[in-house]
Amino acid sequence: MIFHVLTLFPDMIREGCNNSILKRAMEKNLIEIHAVDIRDYTQEKHGKVDDYTYGGGAGMLMQAQPVFDAWEDVVKSTGLTSGKEGAQEGRRVRTVYVTPQGTPFSQKLAKDFAKEEQLIFLCGHYEGIDERVLEEIVTDQVSIGDYVLTGGELPAMVMIDAVSRLIPGVLGSEESAQTESFENDLLEYPQYSRPEVWHGKAVPEVLLSGDHKKIKAWRLEQSKERTKRWRPDLYEKYAAREQLAARLMKHKKENAYMIDSLLKGKVKILHVEGDAAVCQSLDGHLIMLCCETLEQGEKLLQYVPKDTGLLLHNCAAINGILESEWGLQVGDECYQSVYTQHTALPIAHKDIRPYPIEALEYASANYGDGKAREYLRDRILSGEFFAAWQDGEIAGFCGVHDGGSLGLLYVEPKYRRTSIGSSLASYLVNWSLEHGGIPYAHIRVHNVASLKMQEKMGLYVGSRTVFWTYRRRGEK
């Protein structure tokens, strides 16, 4: 990952980042941080980069020309297109203006940034930057909190730090980024190290028990307690999702996609109507709806944004209005197969691990006729895509779709009819269980072979099908 920081104080960035884990990550070539001095680009002979604001008011403003020229130079150096003109293309670079007026920075945004190849941060100073240049170059405006600092360098470093630690290899295994605050809107549980008793305070007994199930339950309870006490705003969202998931459990096999997303904290609730509900993925692109009748469906649809491009539901009765009133096309009809047990499945093939990004082209060549490259890249970087290895090569892969269903399965021809395919499928089931979800897959109604395999693995097929409805490209 390459970070470029446009700043008037490049040494602040260089010195601030050249320590501890970021320093080690730079030495291992996992990240590069380039601080670019905006002053080097001014055409003003005394090196001035600021001027008075039109219309009056206190303070000086950074001028458009040096900012634009510095940015243009950096974009050229990336070999990518600028986020603005190439937003539809895969390989574009985002320019993040750090400003107290921006969207609040969050763990979710950090994860989103961590999927980029390169990022440009633009740091303001004085009273800010001429609006005209911001309009031309900025793709994201981000704030690190509701307070005003003297400049954007500290916020840029905060974001670089939060993003870098999510890049594979930056944290050692002992510093794992797996369990942490803000996963699923819960704060982290308390932790203890030696000695067993310190200042008369003993480590909670359950942690010494060796009973991993009990320890997991205790930690979850502690996380809930802390969140309730210190972040009631977060707890409210968590509790609402848990309650709705519990209600939808009555028809677990029919509502699996929604329950799974609620339990993993991947959606926000838009509206609940008895046992029917509608949710939206956190990035906004997918709507999930569960209902039994046309009347319930019509009520729920009132809460759905009109420009929705992708909607998943389990109620055949609403397909008519989705097509006629929403302009959505009913695409794949799928059976939903669900693993209803809580115990992990046995896995014959042992060497299954997160899929390496370096092998993206292999996955892209073998899944989706080469058209799924960007999607697969996103799946790999999300940590939800896995490879089975045999004799030093990739023998197959599998993953979790961005909507939450299990699949993306491929096995090299020479390894078909071995245990690799079923091991990959079982691995996904276990992975989903470990992450607090309910494992499920969507299988197109005509794919009899796949349905048979699901049943053989102990997954149950629900009585109702689900429908993926979508807007055709270019249609509004």
Ligand code: ADE
């Ligand atoms: N620049 C000054 N204050 C800031 C803040 N809170 N977040 C981002 N950029 C800033």
